[in-house]
Every structure is written in C-alpha cells, then in structure tokens.
Amino acid sequence: MTPMVEGIANDSDSNNPDGVVKGIANGILMGRLGTIEELGELAAFLASDEASYITGQGFVIDGGSTLPETMSVGV
Numbered sequence: 001m002t003p004m005v006e007g008i009a010n011d012s013d014s015n016n017p018d019g020v021v022k023g024i025a026n027g028i029l030m031g032r033l034g035t036i037e038e039l040g041e042l043a044a045f046l047a048s049d050e051a052s053y054i055t056g057q058g059f060v061i062d063g064g065s066t067l068p069e070t071m072s073v074g075v
Contacts, residue, residue, distance in 0.1 A: 001033040029064025 001021070009017035009024075025032050039061060045051055046059075060066060 001035055005033065027065060028062070029067060029069070032063065034061060034063055 005021065005024070006017065009020035012020045021033065042059060042061060046054065
C-alpha cells in the first residue's frame with residue numbers, strides 16, 4: 001500500500017477507493033497489500049551482516065500473487 005496505489009484507487013473510483021484496494025487485495029494470496037515497511041525490512045536485512053553470504057538473488061515480495069495457485073483468485 002503506497003501513495004501511488006491510493007492515487008490509482010481514487011482515480012479509478014473516487015466514491016469508493018477503499019473498494020478498489022479491497023478488490024486488488026482479493027487477488028493476493030495473503031489477502032492484503034504489502035507495506036512500505038515490509039519492503040524496507042527486506043532491504044535492511046540484505047544490507048546487514050546476516051545476509052553477507054547471499055549473492056545474486058531476486059526476491060519477489062508480492063504476498064503470493066504470482067503463485068500459479070492464485071491465478072484464479074478473485075475471478
């Protein structure tokens with residue numbers, strides 16, 4: 001959930017932007033949007049000594065929305 005998402009939701013339906021956000025969240029396995037803080041926590045971990053042996057990895061932070069099992073959720 002970011003200011004950009006809030007703006008898109010408001011532009012999509014200014015009478016019910018929360019409904020737009022809920023519709024988006026329904027398509028995510030975890031049932032909610034991620035937060036800026038959750039992204040920051042990954043960045044902090046990767047910058048820490050605990051991640052010193054991690055190299056060349058891609059991290060998907062999407063609440064499970066790209067899992068094949070979720071492709072029919074919300075349809």
